[in-house]
Amino acid sequence: MIEIRDVRKSYGDATVVQGVNLTLPRGGVTAIIGPNGAGKSTLLTMIGRLLPMTSGQILVDGMDVTHAASNALARRLSILRQDNHIAARLTVRDLVAFGRYPHSHGRLTREDGVHVARALEFLGLTHLANRFLDELSGGQRQRAHVAMVVCQDTDYILLDEPLNNLDMKHAVGMMQLMRRMADDLGKTIVVVLHDINFASCYADHIVAMRDGRVIRKGAPAAIMTADAMRAIYDIDMHIEEIGGDRIGVFYRQPARD
Amino acid sequence: MPADLTASPGSGRSGGLILLALLVIALFACTAFMTVGVTGGWAFVLQLRAVKLAALLLVGCAIALATVLFQTVSGNRILTPSIMGFDALYILIQTSAVFAIGASGLNLVDKRLLFLGQAALMTAFAALLYRWLFTGAVRSLHLLLLAGVVLGMLFRSVSNILQRMIDPNEFVVLQDRFFASFNTVDTTLLGIAAVIIALAAIAIWRMRATLDVLGLGRDAAIALGVPYKRTTMTVLLLVAALTSTSTALVGPVAFFGLLVANMAYALIPSHRHALTLPAAALIAVICLVGGQTVLERVFAFNTALAIIVEFLGGIVFLFMLVRGAVR
Numbered sequence: 338m339i340e341i342r343d344v345r346k347s348y349g350d351a352t353v354v355q356g357v358n359l360t361l362p363r364g365g366v367t368a369i370i371g372p373n374g375a376g377k378s379t380l381l382t383m384i385g386r387l388l389p390m391t392s393g394q395i396l397v398d399g400m401d402v403t404h405a406a407s408n409a410l411a412r413r414l415s416i417l418r419q420d421n422h423i424a425a426r427l428t429v430r431d432l433v434a435f436g437r438y439p440h441s442h443g444r445l446t447r448e449d450g451v452h453v454a455r456a457l458e459f460l461g462l463t464h465l466a467n468r469f470l471d472e473l474s475g476g477q478r479q480r481a482h483v484a485m486v487v488c489q490d491t492d493y494i495l496l497d498e499p500l501n502n503l504d505m506k507h508a509v510g511m512m513q514l515m516r517r518m519a520d521d522l523g524k525t526i527v528v529v530l531h532d533i534n535f536a537s538c539y540a541d542h543i544v545a546m547r548d549g550r551v552i553r554k555g556a557p558a559a560i561m562t563a564d565a566m567r568a569i570y571d572i573d574m575h576i577e578e579i580g581g582d583r584i585g586v587f588y589r590q591p592a593r594d
Numbered sequence: 595m596p597a598d599l600t601a602s603p604g605s606g607r608s609g610g611l612i613l614l615a616l617l618v619i620a621l622f623a624c625t626a627f628m629t630v631g632v633t634g635g636w637a638f639v640l641q642l643r644a645v646k647l648a649a650l651l652l653v654g655c656a657i658a659l660a661t662v663l664f665q666t667v668s669g670n671r672i673l674t675p676s677i678m679g680f681d682a683l684y685i686l687i688q689t690s691a692v693f694a695i696g697a698s699g700l701n702l703v704d705k706r707l708l709f710l711g712q713a714a715l716m717t718a719f720a721a722l723l724y725r726w727l728f729t730g731a732v733r734s735l736h737l738l739l740l741a742g743v744v745l746g747m748l749f750r751s752v753s754n755i756l757q758r759m760i761d762p763n764e765f766v767v768l769q770d771r772f773f774a775s776f777n778t779v780d781t782t783l784l785g786i787a788a789v790i791i792a793l794a795a796i797a798i799w800r801m802r803a804t805l806d807v808l809g810l811g812r813d814a815a816i817a818l819g820v821p822y823k824r825t826t827m828t829v830l831l832l833v834a835a836l837t838s839t840s841t842a843l844v845g846p847v848a849f850f851g852l853l854v855a856n857m858a859y860a861l862i863p864s865h866r867h868a869l870t871l872p873a874a875a876l877i878a879v880i881c882l883v884g885g886q887t888v889l890e891r892v893f894a895f896n897t898a899l900a901i902i903v904e905f906l907g908g909i910v911f912l913f914m915l916v917r918g919a920v921r
Contacts (some may be wrong), residue, residue: 385816385817386816387812387813387816387817406819406821407816407819407820407821407822408819408820408821409819410819411817411818411819412819415817416813418813418816418819419812421813421814423809423810423811423814424665424669424670424671424809424811425809425810425865426859426863426865427865431864431865433871435810435814435818437805438803438807438818438819438820439818439819442803442804443803443804443806443807444803448830489817489818514793565698
């Protein structure tokens, strides 16, 4: 369980997250949605202790992310951000093996090797294992980073806009992967998404943010309403149920002044 | 069950082979340095050369280790401690000491003690000054580079002013210290420099796996559980200690570290510091000892090594900037 207690983040006068109180349940896929500048990524990076909070407290299974030993936390929670440039020249296998660092501190055991192979397999990267990262396409590189996170084998996995730069096929693949991680491996996935329909189809819970606050939360069916969408995104959305999923259509908006 | 459990198959082994080859070349260079052109008085010549060789080995290792560490922490392959003004800071501290106490006063103090004091001061200052640059506050590499150049210029200018204000006799003493070169190594400090570099090397070797993770960048390192602030601080302290030592021995060398670090990255097919660090150190030793041998014995030049090394290093630096290897 991730407990977020009155968390605030400000840069000078600008407050980007204003007193968020939220409990994210264990298990399943939780999608954080909202317009640009709503504070979604900021909140996620604070949970992943990559960014210090101005005030408040975040507990992951009772461990305070600000004060807990970084290494202990790294065996419980992993986070992947959008931009992952690496200066060194690494193969896919090297990168994935880094996921074992919190467990083995650089001395790979036989068991670590099994984890690496399993993560590569899980992401369909086994045949690319010895390729260098800079020889891969954007989508493959993205998957390699996700494989490292899988290899880290933590209960909680935080992903910041993992669909960025992915085409439709790979975006669907990534969402299916999150489902499999949650369903088959029992992981808790928290993911920042921009595509509301992906959130609707794949998430168990949706948390909607706007202007640094959580304004709605609940199951996709409760969030995917024209009312809620207007409150969150300030646009008119036509919601239609297609094959059991609620899909929002918003591509044409009435002209505004 | 996967057959291969190591990081990447082959890269470890071929990296090891390359290290071995570098070691052989380095040993060859050292032997040549000691023996080529000895005429009469073997005992005398060997002793003279051994001291010089020791200095070259120490300086090579210090600069190579400091540069690779610094580049890992700053997440790029173009910045070096000297480009960021570390050695200019050391010179400023030395100048300030002479300015405040006077050369005659300083001469009363044991030279080694003085060096230790200055190195400690330098380490503390560097840690304070450069900490904010590498804990994520500055994201743009160009900004970092600019900050480094400006800081270096500031330190040099302040040193210049101080040097102009002191007694000309004291200035001569100072100048004698700064213009130490690969040829006129300050030998009184060799013992203490060896101890510092050995201690630093042990500390670095013990944190080699953590250094590999740091190479992934700040976010990934934290996500993988590296105590980031503490670790970068430790690395910066080590870099400062190594840079003070090499600057005290031979004076400032701007581009040599860049040259050897990038040669090591190019030669070693691995990101692992267990391979790149020794490779960089060996390449540094080969360049210094080999270069000195060739210049002194073959061409009978005397002071040109530093100039040639800086010339080549400068070209590499420009080439990397132009090619856009900055990211």
